[in-house]
Amino acid sequence: MEKIKSLADLKKKREQLQSMVGLRENGDNAENLVQIKVAMATCGIASGAKQTMEAIIEECKNQNVQAVVTQTGCMGYCYAEPTVEVKKPGNDPIVFGHVDVQKAKELVNKYILNNEILEGVIPVNYEKIETK
Numbered sequence: 001m002e003k004i005k006s007l008a009d010l011k012k013k014r015e016q017l018q019s020m021v022g023l024r025e026n027g028d029n030a031e032n033l034v035q036i037k038v039a040m041a042t043c044g045i046a047s048g049a050k051q052t053m054e055a056i057i058e059e060c061k062n063q064n065v066q067a068v069v070t071q072t073g074c075m076g077y078c079y080a081e082p083t084v085e086v087k088k089p090g091n092d093p094i095v096f097g098h099v100d101v102q103k104a105k106e107l108v109n110k111y112i113l114n115n116e117i118l119e120g121v122i123p124v125n126y127e128k129i130e131t132k
Contacts, residue, residue, distance in 0.1 A: 034067040034112055035087040036060075038099075041074035047081035048100060055104035056084070065112055077122055086111065095122040 004010050038044070038053040053071060060067045077083045080097025084107065087093035096107060097120045110116040 032089055034065060034089070035085075035093075036067055036069045037072040037085040038069070039073070039075045039077070039081065039083045039085075040071035043074070043078040044081045044083065049082035051101050052082040052084065052099050052104045055101040056108060059105045059108040060112075063108055063113060065108060067112070080120070080122055083122065088112070092124075096120045097122045 002009075002013075004013060036056055038049050038056065040049050040053070049071075053069065057069050059065075060069065072085070075083050075085065075095060077095065077097055082099045083095055083097050084099045084104070085093050085095045086107065094111075094117075096103070096111075096118060099107060099120070103118065103120070106118055111118055
């Protein structure tokens with residue numbers, strides 16, 4: 001962690017943190033933005049989900065990706081933690097497994113920005129039921 005030695009350093013750090021919080025709290029317009037959910041149950045956290053989430057937030061900021069990045073509970077894929085669900089506007093969500101920091105950056109740059117599917121997609125094992 002970098003040391004804050006001046007008021008200018010403190011202000012710079014504040015701006016960085018506020019932009020990251022904005023990515024997490026951009027829920028007012030969520031249906032028109034990329035929605036990214038990182039599983040942060042005990043197994044996810046133990047597997048590095050916190051670092052994965054930080055990498056996703058940082059890469060979205062660096063690439064100017066308008067997204068809502070949130071944490072969620074257990075997705076039921078403990079064997080594949082850290083897991084990340086990505087829902088692009090107008091598409092069904094896709095869950096990716098074994099998303100470490102490097103793969104988190106690839107997820108943003110390849111899948112979110114360029115529609116390239118990465119290894120580690122967890123197949124859908126449920127069916128949505130529409131209610132009236």
